[in-house]
Amino acid sequence: MTSPTDITRDPYRLVVLDMAGTTVADGGLVEQAFSAAAQRLGVRPGSDEHARQLAYVRATMGESKITVFRHLFAGEDGEERAQQANIAFEEAYGELVDGGRIAPLPGAREAIERLASEGRTVVLTTGFARTTQDAILAALGWQDLVPLTLCPADAGGRGRPFPDMVLAAFLRTAAVDDVRRTVVAGDTSYDMLSGIRSGAGIVAGVLTGAHDTDQLTRHGATHVLGSVAELPDLIARAEA
Template identity: 60%
Template structure:
């Protein structure tokens, strides 16, 4: 597979919620619904601790987050994860799911320049496909991945590495990763991606993204094509 002459990149691995898909508090709302289903409500000390943990670990596999919050009680974990998926699905079905401005155009621009695009998520495959359907994106990316399809979710590198194998990149230097969370950055760096870009449209700010290993921080995913072009020109 030849790297794009203008960018040196063959594969772009892009996060969904907060990066290409507007979050607007949907993930946090679904988490509070799931925690509430376990009898834990606002005003309790552990509720605030849980919510703080959820915010800090945005980007991680959701079921992994519940395992931490619920002390590895697998029955409670499964119930909470089901409640989360149900709550998020209702929000999607009610029309609250929207793309980040310019995201679809960015994906198409990357593809037009010979770069294959993988969309990744910490959600289940069912929820991921529901989001893609709601946005009319089922046929847009070259590949979609969730943690169960790759082995482990973020901050592990599995989804990035799976995308590299599936989309046949020649080297990790020819891979770009973009996301809005510290775990996106950690995942990209652990995989050895040539570029790991943080975006400021989601959960974490510039300092958190850089501390987690972002090689670049951009305002929005729409700035990614320009970043790739400018980075190539600097070399």
């Protein structure tokens, strides 16, 4: 069994990566899909209510989308409206993805392939539903890029900022014996909280998505990188 003094000599064999904003560029599709969903529920684009809801969506980037809609449509018939909004959001996002409005971020695939070649297990996670995650993977041709992909439903239903998806990756892959030898990377404050709460040893924020250095650092980032392309070198330095 590994002792506390031995932990620094163990490699980081598990790498848990966010998708949209971290490894995938979606060109603002989340906001477009949200607007379509909100409009279906009677929220007029350009209205004060739409602006308020959009501000909340931006502030909670990285969180499970159904959780966001439960907050926005709380009250009488809130769960029904949240489910309607979530279905409309997923449909709208899927249509935009099918329209070719998505691409890998520069260096993302190469970083994932390098990490795998170094003997690390890479897991891709998202706050979207499984159908949307699969649509993104298919659009990118990434269906076989990594051995495991996770959405909130795969981890008991709780998405970020809860640590459940990171811990599900830890349990399902058995890639490391100690969760502190896990690396988490993402572009939002919720990614950082999820990583810190899971006990991951490296929690890296990237500046290719929703949040800036200050937001990432305030929510627990151990490192802030320009992009995920820098992650393999960061891990190598941490193991040196």
